[in-house]
Amino acid sequence: MDQLALPLRLTGHGLVLREWADTDHQAMIDVLDSPEVARNTPVPFPFDPVAYLAMIRRTRAEDGRLHLAITTDGETPLGLAFLAPARAEAGYVIGRAHRGQGLAVRTTRLLTEFGHHTLGLPELRLRIRTDNAPSQGVARAAGYQLVEGEPERLERGGEVAFLEVWRHRSD
Numbered sequence: 218m219d220q221l222a223l224p225l226r227l228t229g230h231g232l233v234l235r236e237w238a239d240t241d242h243q244a245m246i247d248v249l250d251s252p253e254v255a256r257n258t259p260v261p262f263p264f265d266p267v268a269y270l271a272m273i274r275r276t277r278a279e280d281g282r283l284h285l286a287i288t289t290d291g292e293t294p295l296g297l298a299f300l301a302p303a304r305a306e307a308g309y310v311i312g313r314a315h316r317g318q319g320l321a322v323r324t325t326r327l328l329t330e331f332g333h334h335t336l337g338l339p340e341l342r343l344r345i346r347t348d349n350a351p352s353q354g355v356a357r358a359a360g361y362q363l364v365e366g367e368p369e370r371l372e373r374g375g376e377v378a379f380l381e382v383w384r385h386r387s388d
Contacts, residue, residue: 225283226291227298227331230323233291234298237273241286242266244294248312256376257349258310260297287311287324298324300332306342307332309355321352325359333387343383344369356383 227234237245245266248254255262260269273284280303287296287309296311307328311320325343332338343361345352347368356363361383368379 225285227285227327229327229330231289232320232323232327233288234285234324234327235288235291237270237284237286237294239270241294244286245269247314248294248296249310251313253313254310256378257346257352258308259373260310287320296320296324298328300328302332302336302338304342305332305338305340306344308343321355322358325355325361329359329385333385339387341385344380345383347379347381353381353383359385361385 224236225234226236246264249260249269250262250264252262254260254264273282276282277284280301282303283298283300285298285300286294287298288294294312295315296309299308299310300306307325309321309324309328311324329341332341342364343352343356345356353363362385364382364384366382368381371378371380
């Protein structure tokens with residue numbers, strides 16, 4: 218896909234989403250190395266930036282999956298934006314120190330616009346834990362609708378979680 222050529226930079230809503238760099242190890246740890254992030258996402262804890270960079274580069278080559286640094290200045294990572302075009306799924310992680318600035322909603326809107334308008338995806342989905350009220354609020358604010366039905370049961374590391382699907386359709 219030409220629109221996914223490296224290095225990818227998405228801009229809009231006061232954000233610059235960019236590729237992670239080898240020099241971002243400490244920023245990745247600051248944003249992603251937490252039990253809370255691991256509880257709500259597939260990001261492992263404890264977090265290993267070298268292994269994570271290798272994984273995101275591999276999955277990018279395999280199926281176009283994107284893991285981008287969320288920045289406001291094109292440099293300093295404040296979080297992680299995720300888009301899996303093959304599964305039409307998006308997601309995000311905002312570093313604890315950067316929450317409350319509307320970054321999650323703006324990131325979700327930017328990923329959604331990119332998915333619909335650039336990649337031509339008719340639908341995008343967010344998978345959110347049933348007990349994650351802040352992310353449910355982000356989904357609503359970004360124009361996503363809760364899909365009716367039973368939540369998906371997910372077991373990971375001995376813990377059971379239930380995930381709801383939120384959907385955004387292109388108009």
